[in-house]
Amino acid sequence: MSVILKTDKLRVEFKSREFRQSPKVALSGLDLEVGTGEVFGFLGPNGAGKTTTINVLLGFVQPTSGAAALFGIDVRQPIARQRIGYLPEMTYYYKFLSAEELLRFYAKIFGLPRNETDKRIAQLLKLVELEHASKRQIKTYSKGMQQRVGLAQALINNPDLLVLDEPTSGLDPVGRMKVREIIQRLKNEGKTVFFASHELGEVETVCDRVAIISEGELKAIGRVSEIVAQHPSLEKAFLEVIGYKPQLA
Amino acid sequence: MRTIFALAGVVIKELYRRKDFYVLFILTIVICVIMASVNIFNDNQIVRYLKELCLLLIWISSLVIAITTTARQIPAEREQRTLLPLLAKPLTRTQLILGKFLGCWLACGLVLICFYVFFGALAASREHAWPLLSYFQAAILHWMALGVVIAMTLLGSLVFAAPSSNSTICFVLVATILCVGRYLDAVALTLGEPLRSVIYAFYYAIPHVEIPFEMRNLIVHDWPLIGWKFIGLDILYLLAYMAIFLVAACLVFRRKPVN
Secondary structure (H helix, E strand, C coil): EEEEEEEEEEEEEEECCCCCCEEEEEEEEEEEEEECEEEEEEEEECCCCHHHHEEEEECCCCEEEEEEECEEEEEECCHHHHHHEEEEECCCCCCCHHHHHHHHHHHHCCCCCCHHHHHHHHHHHHHHCHHHHHEEHHHHHHHHHHHHHHHHHHHHCCEEEEEEECCCCCCCCCHHHHHHHHHHHHHHHCEEEEEEEECCHHHHHHHCCEEEEEEEEEEEEEEEEHHHHCCHHHHHHHHHHHHCCCCCC | CCCHHHHHHHHHHHHHHHHHHHHHHHHHHHHHHHHHHHHHHHHHHHHHHHHHHHHHHHHHHHHHHHHHHHHHHHHHHCCCHHHHHHHHCCCCCCHHHHHHHHHHHHHHHHHHHHHHHHHHHHHHHCCCCHCCCCCHHHHHHHHHHHHHHHHHHHHHHHHHCCCHHHHHHHHHHHHHHHHHHHHHHHHHHHHCCCCCHHHHCCCCCHCCHHHHHHHHHHHHCCCCCCCHHEEEEEHHHHHHHHHHHHHHHHHHHHHHCCC
């Protein structure tokens, strides 16, 4: 199994806007390795550094020190993003385009040939069950439909690595189940999924390995079965690892 | 190049799916048609004034469309966070800037075609003549001048925080260049040093978009065509300014955080 996502002693500091305030450390010495075909869960409480890690991997944020690579290519090179798909936490798409137009636009950015694009768009709209609404502008879609458009755009280039930032946040149970099914399907196709989430039950169901970070530091990493074996549940393991102590006895 | 054209396509789609362009276009047409239907002071030469006013309206409308459309491009991408899924693709920030510029420029080109065809029809209804080459010279330089304004506004959208402040600054700057740009050297001559050098420096530094603006006279007064060599030189001059503003915009955008 080859490593396709790697971070090496990654450190990210954000300068404070306040006078004489020390910089905020968002990530500190983060070492991660994700291999081909893995579904990797990336867990942590709010403000732990999950989204910052994803932002570094996608080239949005420059690390203060350390390195990050996708497919062995430095993440600062745009070509490192050629084989990845990214689904952000919220739906951030051009609302004046229809789902089909949005997918066609992203396909052009990936340089897909026209006949392949048509085929791919038809497949994806079927996969996310949006064939009936493919010509409607995205602004008329429900939140669940917009999230499914997001998933379709993340898959337009048939990526080898899918980066999902809280893909089921705000979705109803049916929507969550659909996203879970799609992740399972991708896993069966041998795709790698890097998956940041708060939904521990979901992570337990779909992930092979998980990493838990807190306050920018890696607290635990390993197979889900190994972590769960030492604790009554993944939730208990998570709370213990991040050092949460219940206030009520 | 395909990426840049894809980005430009989205900008053009956005323009024709928004209502503000149609409002401005219809307003311009209504004003011009009303003016054309009135024979003010029973003056047969009134058609010249009509043409002048009509061309002035076309310039103002095209500047409004160019500046307001361009000023919101990058800030809207950042605010609505559509920049995130976009930059998660194999796309450089330079390509993004060029795509946005090309989109706004081509969109303004389409708007100009509509305006000039309408203007030509209106003028022909009164004068029964189609000086197509004069229209072409005026329109091509108009489009090039808009290219400079668009590139400048794009740079401004990366420097100033709000699209409204950027639009206002660009409007004031362009209006100042159109109104006083060509007189700056004459003003400098009347001044002592060091003010003279400062004004001269301004005169040579600003993009002289008032040259295309003055091409209106060619149509209004039925002057003979300008030599194509001079048109070509002016196009090169305006292209150089576009390149300067775009390089500056790319350099600024490279240092900007995405969110």
